[in-house]
Each structure stands twice: as structure tokens, then as C-alpha cells.
Amino acid sequence: MIYKIIEKWALEDLFEGLRANYDEVVGPQPSKGHGGPALVFDKLTNFNDLRLDYDTTILPPKKYFLNPDERILRFNRSTGDVFDTEPVQISRAIFGMHPCDINALLLLDQIFLGDYVDPYYQAARKSTFIIGTSCMPSPGHICNAFGSDEVHRGFDLFLTDLGDRYFLSCATVPAAELVDKYLDAREPVAADISDFQARTRQFKAAFKYLPQMDQLPLLYGAKYEDEDLWNQIGDDCLSCGACSMVCPVCHCFDVRDKLDANGETGLRHRVWDSCNFSEFAEVAHDYNFRPTHTSRVRYRFFHKFVGNFTRNGKMLCVGCSRCNRACKVGITPARVIRALQEDANANVGAETPDSADTVSAKKDCA
Amino acid sequence: MSAAIHNHGSSLKPAYPRAIVLSLASDFGCQLQLSNIADLLDVLGTIKLEYWQLMSSAVLPADYDIAIIEGAVTTQDHIELLQQVRTVAQTIIAIGSCAITGGVPALAAQDLGKHVQAVYSDDADRVAAGRVRPAPISNYVAVDYLVAGCPIDPREFVTVLQGALLGVRQRQQREPLCAQCKTMEAPCFYSIRAAQDIADGMATPQALCLGLVTRTGCGALCITRGRPCTGCRGIAADANLSSARTFIANEGLDVDDFDDALRIYSSHALDDGGEEQ
Amino acid sequence: MTAAHTAKAYRKLGANPYRPWPARITSITQLTATEKLFELRLIDEHVREEFSFTAGQFVELSIFGIGEAPISISSAPSKQGFIELCIRQTGTVTNAIHRMRCGDVVGIRGPFGRGFPFEEMENHDVLLVAGGLGIAPLKSLINHVHDERHAFGKVTILLGARNPAELLFRQEFDMWKHRQDFDLMMTVDQPDDSWDGEVGLVTRLFDRVDIDPDNTYGAICGPPVMYPFVVEEMRKKHLDVDRIYVSVERRMKCGIGMCGHCAVGHQYTCIEGPVFSYWEAINLREAI
Numbered sequence: 001m002i003y004k005i006i007e008k009w010a011l012e013d014l015f016e017g018l019r020a021n022y023d024e025v026v027g028p029q030p031s032k033g034h035g036g037p038a039l040v041f042d043k044l045t046n047f048n049d050l051r052l053d054y055d056t057t058i059l060p061p062k063k064y065f066l067n068p069d070e071r072i073l074r075f076n077r078s079t080g081d082v083f084d085t086e087p088v089q090i091s092r093a094i095f096g097m098h099p100c101d102i103n104a105l106l107l108l109d110q111i112f113l114g115d116y117v118d119p120y121y122q123a124a125r126k127s128t129f130i131i132g133t134s135c136m137p138s139p140g141h142i143c144n145a146f147g148s149d150e151v152h153r154g155f156d157l158f159l160t161d162l163g164d165r166y167f168l169s170c171a172t173v174p175a176a177e178l179v180d181k182y183l184d185a186r187e188p189v190a191a192d193i194s195d196f197q198a199r200t201r202q203f204k205a206a207f208k209y210l211p212q213m214d215q216l217p218l219l220y221g222a223k224y225e226d227e228d229l230w231n232q233i234g235d236d237c238l239s240c241g242a243c244s245m246v247c248p249v250c251h252c253f254d255v256r257d258k259l260d261a262n263g264e265t266g267l268r269h270r271v272w273d274s275c276n277f278s279e280f281a282e283v284a285h286d287y288n289f290r291p292t293h294t295s296r297v298r299y300r301f302f303h304k305f306v307g308n309f310t311r312n313g314k315m316l317c318v319g320c321s322r323c324n325r326a327c328k329v330g331i332t333p334a335r336v337i338r339a340l341q342e343d344a345n346a347n348v349g350a351e352t353p354d355s356a357d358t359v360s361a362k363k364d365c366a
Numbered sequence: 367m368s369a370a371i372h373n374h375g376s377s378l379k380p381a382y383p384r385a386i387v388l389s390l391a392s393d394f395g396c397q398l399q400l401s402n403i404a405d406l407l408d409v410l411g412t413i414k415l416e417y418w419q420l421m422s423s424a425v426l427p428a429d430y431d432i433a434i435i436e437g438a439v440t441t442q443d444h445i446e447l448l449q450q451v452r453t454v455a456q457t458i459i460a461i462g463s464c465a466i467t468g469g470v471p472a473l474a475a476q477d478l479g480k481h482v483q484a485v486y487s488d489d490a491d492r493v494a495a496g497r498v499r500p501a502p503i504s505n506y507v508a509v510d511y512l513v514a515g516c517p518i519d520p521r522e523f524v525t526v527l528q529g530a531l532l533g534v535r536q537r538q539q540r541e542p543l544c545a546q547c548k549t550m551e552a553p554c555f556y557s558i559r560a561a562q563d564i565a566d567g568m569a570t571p572q573a574l575c576l577g578l579v580t581r582t583g584c585g586a587l588c589i590t591r592g593r594p595c596t597g598c599r600g601i602a603a604d605a606n607l608s609s610a611r612t613f614i615a616n617e618g619l620d621v622d623d624f625d626d627a628l629r630i631y632s633s634h635a636l637d638d639g640g641e642e643q
Numbered sequence: 644m645t646a647a648h649t650a651k652a653y654r655k656l657g658a659n660p661y662r663p664w665p666a667r668i669t670s671i672t673q674l675t676a677t678e679k680l681f682e683l684r685l686i687d688e689h690v691r692e693e694f695s696f697t698a699g700q701f702v703e704l705s706i707f708g709i710g711e712a713p714i715s716i717s718s719a720p721s722k723q724g725f726i727e728l729c730i731r732q733t734g735t736v737t738n739a740i741h742r743m744r745c746g747d748v749v750g751i752r753g754p755f756g757r758g759f760p761f762e763e764m765e766n767h768d769v770l771l772v773a774g775g776l777g778i779a780p781l782k783s784l785i786n787h788v789h790d791e792r793h794a795f796g797k798v799t800i801l802l803g804a805r806n807p808a809e810l811l812f813r814q815e816f817d818m819w820k821h822r823q824d825f826d827l828m829m830t831v832d833q834p835d836d837s838w839d840g841e842v843g844l845v846t847r848l849f850d851r852v853d854i855d856p857d858n859t860y861g862a863i864c865g866p867p868v869m870y871p872f873v874v875e876e877m878r879k880k881h882l883d884v885d886r887i888y889v890s891v892e893r894r895m896k897c898g899i900g901m902c903g904h905c906a907v908g909h910q911y912t913c914i915e916g917p918v919f920s921y922w923e924a925i926n927l928r929e930a931i
Binding site for chain 3: 072073075076077079080081082084111112114115116117118119224251252253254255256257259263266268270273275280281282283284285289290299302303306307308309310311
């Protein structure tokens with residue numbers, strides 16, 4: 001890792017450098033959509049659209065690595081011929097990924113670049129340049145509970161905001177070259193390191209709420225059959241799956257064939273799916289392993305907090321808060337953790353997030 | 367319906383499944399959408415269209431394989447026609463909200479007599495003879511495939527038709543629209559609620575978006591174009607209406623307004639004890 | 644053979660794991676009113692050479708334009724160049740292949756998952772129990788034991804079906820009844836005129852089963868409701884739960900541990916399964 005310091009005004013030079021080297025530069029910017037105010041990752045044509053001090057976006061940058069609708073092969077029904085569809089070879093720079101989203105990508109790597117390699121994910125990973133950026137926690141952000149408030153790999157370049165300047169961490173050769181070629185960067189001095197530390201302390205202190213994570217996987221197992229606990233949450237669930245779509249680590253997909261109008265040739269698609277959909281766990285003869293709202297909600301968080309933790313040593317949540325905003329009925333990781341930690345036999349005033357936090361999180365929900 | 371629709375005619379030249387397009391009580395909008403299919407000629411290469419009410423004055427043939435039906439059932443004649451069609455057609459494809467949920471025509475189901483009286487006054491029994499409570503066609507005959515929407519999306523129709531030709535049971539997505547809306551990354555209408563913004567004229571206090579409980583599949587067409595969901599595809603099979611109503615109330619909106627908005631396309635399901643497909 | 648073997652083969656072939664290999668239907672046998680046995684041959688020679696599996700593994704069967712479905716392999720691993728799939732007509736993909744003819748081309752991906760631990764089972768007695776369509780995955784193991792008969796001790800096979808017409812591979816097994824090297828018993832719930840054998844659930848047959856619990860492996864395939872009852876009978880014979888293997892049914896969509904559909908507890912049916920020891924299975928949430 002190489003460390004550098006740049007002045008804030010130099011950011012535009014970085015943007016121009018990226019534009020010169022990548023087919024597309026994307027970053028957080030106000031949505032052009034019509035609903036409430038919201039930010040999205042989208043193509044940047046104008047540097048002034050970039051909002052590096054953003055809170056969160058509707059969808060995570062996951063969309064650039066796992067296309068919501070990926071065409072995975074072309075076929076001919078009559079001849080049985082199958083053709084691979086080429087992974088899209090666009091080179092892209094993502095400006096402004098938060099540590100939670102970079103950590104989410106590292107979790108997806110475990111799944112899509114394991115024994116089996118997903119060629120589409122791999123191609124996108126290889127052709128993407130990632131610029132991380134530091135953030136300050138907003139209400140509802142619980143990345144601290146999952147250790148994803150810090151990130152030490154998975155990016156090319158990371159910008160830590162020191163007020164009037166950025167502390168740059170260059171992790172890769174292309175990043176170092178970019179900095180070298182386009183930025184008037186200097187070596188950090190003691191005052192920079194000291195400011196970096198101060199910022200980190202300020203960041204850590206800004207978290208108003210830390211979920212109680214003690215023994216969560218075992219506790220989940222022990223309370224799995226607690227119908228009252230799960231029905232209280234599950235009865236609220238709209239089964240809409242919005243939570244899965246906006247989750248930076250939810251990655252389940254369905255595979256569907258779609259014919260061209262001629263009825264002979266067609267494409268096989270891989271589309272985002274959700275375990276909150278009732279079709280998800282259905283097998284032959286319409287038998288459904290998870291037919292109720294409750295059983296699906298219970299499973300979804302089980303997979304996040306216990307399933308992948310037991311299997312890969314990591315929980316499939318980075319505390320980014322997107323689902324808090326997407327879920328209209330308040331089914332959030334924090335609520336589930338709280339419900340699990342609550343001791344039904346003790347009348348302890350359980351630690352809860354600021355109710356004010358919940359309200360303001362709802363207000364700017366996207 | 368499990369077998370693929372067999373070809374007819376001599377073995378020397380290929381024959382195609384014969385289709386008819388019928389309309390019950392509707393505004394013909396869905397038939398019009400059929401004529402908007404960009405690849406219409408390709409699709410017509412896979413079927414033989416024997417009768418299309420909107421497009422020609424030919425008479426309904428005696429024999430056909432696929433019946434494509436739009437509109438709600440509102441008269442005794444409709445019921446008899448449907449029953450007749452069911453005995454002939456191997457496959458019935460219901461298109462549009464009128465046919466599937468009863469749609470707008472079903473709004474008249476409550477106090478039907480009063481409505482008829484208001485329009486036709488003393489002449490009602492003569493002019494509107496044989497009327498029945500407006501209902502989706504599945505109330506009277508089994509429906510094999512359906513294409514939801516008001517009006518339907520021609521591309522979705524093509525996909526459903528292909529499934530019917532292949533004899534594949536239709537995959538029914540049961541969840542409400544929100545997931546697709548998120549995939550399109552459309553900002554949620556329920557977030558335009560900050561009172562200050564409304565006061566500042568930054569936002570409007572409307573936003574009774576019915577996507578929360580509406581059958582998915584449209585790709586959030588309205589929402590991405592700036593309009594809240596009107597529920598034209600009917601209520602989703604997995605919709606959680608009671609939780610959705612609680613949310614509406616918590617948002618400070620009127621639950622009765624929400625139900626009234628839902629009634630525009632789903633009054634049959636809400637009030638007539640009708641079963642969603 | 645495990646999921647890792649197939650992953651390696653895919654890497655060796657430089658292949659996209661979502662891409663099915665074309666395979667030709669070389670024979671179709673109508674087994675019952677709703678089940679057919681399809682024999683398939685992978686068309687590409689290199690792929691055919693790389694394709695090796697163990698009993699209990701499955702493939703993803705593609706019917707283009709309709710989709711994919713996971714199907715367990717019924718033929719013996721020793722059968723070279725061909726695989727057999729016993730398929731019940733139940734969903735869109737299985738209905739579609741039931742309409743196909745010899746010479747038609749389908750797609751095959753795999754083999755996926757973990758099969759029965761045949762190396763561990765070798766040199767031991769085996770007790771194999773199948774109910775209904777459960778015979779489809781178990782048939783491969785039965786065929787394997789048959790082909791490698793010398794490698795196993797005493798072999799006991801119990802088969803159950805609702806009625807004689809639904810008893811799969813009946814003709815073949817009728818002939819085995821007279822063999823000395825297999826102890827094969829069959830039963831049906833609802834007998835007809837053609838049936839002169841046992842009547843009742845497959846658990847009834849256990850009265851006549853005699854095993855050495857310290858030297859026996861059990862394997863069970865059938866509808867989920869059957870497992871607890873059959874396991875109970877095996878436990879009565881003092882068989883340990885970690886020596887009893889079961890095959891778990893899920894809708895494996897990708898077969899490669901990515902799509903999430905087949906997750907049971909903390910594992911994936913398509914990677915760690917579909918064959919689990921009963922001990923593993925009861926420790927996985929909602930597995931059976």
C-alpha cells in the first residue's frame with residue numbers, strides 16, 4: 001500500500017484521469033427518478049454530479065458485478081446448439097464505494113470465485129477499478145456490528161476525507177499509476193497521520209448504536225422454533241423482496257429461458273431472486289419448504305447470521321442500512337438481532353437504537 | 367393443460383395452432399395492444415389467426431385451438447359464449463385486468479341494480495337485459511394462461527403465448543411489485559413524506575402507491591415514469607394486505623383511501639369474495 | 644466424486660459452468676404411467692471423457708426454451724459413455740422431456756453434489772431402502788453394488804411403492820428376487836391382481852431384516868415423510884445415525900453453490916448434498 005495526500009480540489013483531476021482510462025466512470029449522484037429524494041450509482045458525465053459525502057444509494061454497486069438480468073447463454077431449440085454469451089467487457093471505474101460495500105464485494109468473491117467460477121462476475125471484477133471513500137455513520141448504519149466499517153483490501157484506491165484534503169491509500173499498480181500521472185500528490189507527514197487518526201476516532205464515536213452481537217449464531221439456533229418471536233416479525237412481512245434487491249450481499253438468482261418471437265431461438269437469463277418469494281423453496285408437486293411469510297423471514301436472517309457464518313465464517317450482512325429504507329414495515333437486521341437478544345424472562349430495558357434514528361431513517365427512505 | 371398444442375391439417379405442409387381473439391366487456395384496449403406487437407409477423411408465423419373481433423368482421427369459426435379473451439363477464443350471453451369456447455378451445459388465455467380480476471367493469475358490481483337504473487331508468491330491463499354481476503372470466507370457466515395489466519404489455523403476451531404453444535404451465539410470480547421497482551432503482555413514493563418538503567413545495571403529499579400489494583411483472587412501468595402504482599395487475603397472490611394497511615395508517619395516510627384505490631382494479635377480489643388467479 | 648471434482652473438470656475444459664453440454668437421447672423406456680427412463684449420450688467426446696460421477700450425484704437437465712431441472716443419475720458409475728435418468732412427469736421441464744423422442748438433443752450440466760460414500764461403504768454390509776421415486780437416485784448405488792458385488796458384504800434391498808403399477812424397475816427386480824447374493828424385498832400399499840408379495844409400508848419389511856449393526860451402512864431415498872420412520876427401524880437394529888445416508892430433495896437451480904435455492908441450514912444441497920448422513924441431515928434446519 002502506498003499512501004499519499006491530495007488537496008480536495010484535485011479530485012476533479014482524478015475524475016478526468018479515470019475518464020481517460022475507463023470506458024465508464026460511475027459514482028453516487030441524485031436519482032433522476034420521480035419518487036422521493038434518493039441517490040444512485042450511475043454514469044458520471046459531469047464531475048459536479050458526484051456526491052462523495054453521500055449517505056447511501058438505493059441499490060448497492062452489486063448491480064455492476066451481478067447484473068439484475070444477465071444473459072448467460074443463447075440457444076436454438078431445434079438444433080440444441082448452445083452458445084456462451086460473452087461477458088460484457090466494458091472497463092468501469094466506480095467512484096466512492098463505502099467500506100461496507102467493498103466488504104460486501106469481498107463476501108460475494110467467496111461465493112462467485114470459489115471452486116466454481118462465475119465467468120460474468122469474474123469478468124466484471126477484473127475490468128472494474130474501485131475507488132473507496134470514507135464515510136460517517138448515518139442513523140441505522142450498523143456496519144460496526146459486522147466489522148465492515150473498516151476495509152483493508154478489495155479496492156484500488158481509497159480516499160479518507162481529512163476535511164481540506166484526502167488521505168489516499170493506493171492498493172494496486174493501476175492506482176499508483178493513475179495517482180502518479182494525474183494527481184499532484186505529496187507524501188503524508190506527521191500532521192496528516194495525526195489528522196487521519198483523529199478522523200478515525202471521530203468516526204468510531206459517531207456510531208450511536210451497537211447491536212448486541214453476543215453468541216448470535218447459537219442464540220439464533222436456540223430460538224429458531226420460537227414461534228411467537230418469529231411470527232411477530234413474519235406477520236409484518238410484505239413478502240415483497242425489496243430487502244434482497246437492495247442488499248449488497250444478497251446474491252440469490254433464478255434462471256429463466258426466454259424465447260425470441262420466432263419461438264425457436266432464445267436466451268437463458270440469470271435474474272435476481274429473493275428467498276422472501278414463496279416460489280423460492282418450492283420443489284416438485286408444488287411442495288413448499290417455506291410456505292409462510294414467517295418461515296421465509298426466519299430463513300433469510302438465518303442464512304445471513306448463521307448459515308454463511310457456519311459455512312464461510314462470515315455473516316452475510318454489512319450493516320449498510322439499505323434494507324432499513326427499502327422495507328416499509330421495519331423488518332431490519334437490528335430488529336431481528338434485538339428480538340433474538342431480548343430475554344423473555346427478564347424485564348431488562350433492552351438497548352435499542354434511538355427512536356429518533358428510526359424515524360429519520362424512515363423519512364429519507366428510498 | 368400440460369400437452370403442447372398439436373398441429374392440425376395435412377402432414378404435408380406445416381399447420382399452425384388456430385387462434386381466436388374475443389372481447390367481453392372492455393374497452394378493447396388490450397386487443398389494440400396486440401396489434402402493437404413489434405414482432406407481430408414473427409408471432410403470426412407460429413399461429414394462425416382465425417378470428418380477431420377488433421380487426422375483421424368475419425364470423426367466429428366453429429373450431430380453433432387457442433382462445434385469447436379480454437374483458438369481464440357482464441351478461442348471460444358472455445357466460446354462454448365462454449362455456450361454448452371452453453368446450454372447443456384447448457387453451458384459454460385471459461388478457462387484461464377486466465378478464466383477470468373483473469377490472470373496472472367489476473366496480474359496478476356493488477349496487478348493480480341502482481347503477482343500471484341510474485343509466486337506463488325505466489328502460490333498464492329491456493336495454494340491459496341478461497345482465498349479471500361483473501366478474502372475471504375465471505368465475506365461469508377454467509383459464510389456462512393469463513396476461514395481467516391495463517392494458518397488457520404486448521411483450522408479456524408474446525412470452526405467455528409461447529409458453530402456451532410449448533404446453534408449459536405458466537409461472538405465476540406471486541410477490542408484489544416492490545422488488546422489481548428496486549431493481550429498476552426507482553425512488554420510492556413513500557419517501558416523499560417529509561412535511562417540511564411538502565410545505566416548501568419540494569414534494570407532494572400524494573403517493574398512494576399500490577405496488578406494495580400488486581402483482582409484479584410490469585417492470586415498475588408507471589413508477590419509473592413518475593406515477594405511483596395503480597394496481598392494474600391485480601392483487602399479488604402473496605400480498606400481505608393487513609400489514610400493508612397498517613403501514614399506510616402509520617404513514618398517516620387513510621386506509622379507506624388505500625382500499626378505494628385498490629378497488630379500481632380489484633373490487634371483485636376485495637368485495638365479491640372473488641378468488642385471485 | 645464430489646463437487647470439487649466437477650469444478651476441476653469444468654476448469655480443465657475451460658468451460659462456463661452455466662453452459663449445458665448437448666446430449667442426445669439414445670433410448671427411452673416407459674417404466675410406469677408417469678415415469679420414463681431416459682438414456683443419454685453426451686455428444687462431445689472430451690466432455691464424455693471428463694464426465695464421471697458417483698451414485699447419488701445429480702445433473703441439471705436443460706430443455707431449451709423451457710428451463711432446467713435437477714435430476715439424479717440412475718445408472719451405475721461404471722456404465723461408460725451413457726447416463727440414465729429416471730424422470731417423473733411433474734414439472735415443466737420433466738413434462739417437456741416426456742414429449743421428446745430418441746435422437747432429440749437436451750442439455751446436461753454436472754455431475755453435481757456429493758453422492759453416497761461408496762469408498763467408506765466398501766467391504767461392509769449395506770442396507771438400501773427406497774420408497775416411490777426414491778429409487779431413482781438409489782438405483783445408481785444399487786447398480787454400483789451390483790457391478791462391484793465382490794467389494795461389498797451382505798446386501799439387503801427394501802423397496803416400497805404405493806401400488807404395483809408404480810413400482811419402478813419391477814421386472815428387473817423381480818428377477819433379482821431369486822438371487823442368492825442379494826436379499827431383496829418389495830412391498831406395496833395397495834396390491835392388485837398381479838401382486839402376490841408383501842403388502843404395507845416399507846417399514847414392515849424390517850421384521851425380516853437381519854443386520855450386523857457394527858458392519859452395516861444404511862441408505863434411504865424416498866419422500867421426506869418416509870425418513871423418520873425408516874430411520875427409526877434402522878435405529879431399532881442398532882445402526883448409528885452417522886452410518887445412515889439419506890438423499891435430500893431441493894430445487895437446485897445452479898448446481899454450483901451460487902443461486903441459493905437449495906440451501907438447507909448452513910449447507911447447500913448441490914455442494915455438500917444431496918446425500919447427507921442422517922446425523923448431518925437432522926442438524927440442518929428444515930433438511931428433512
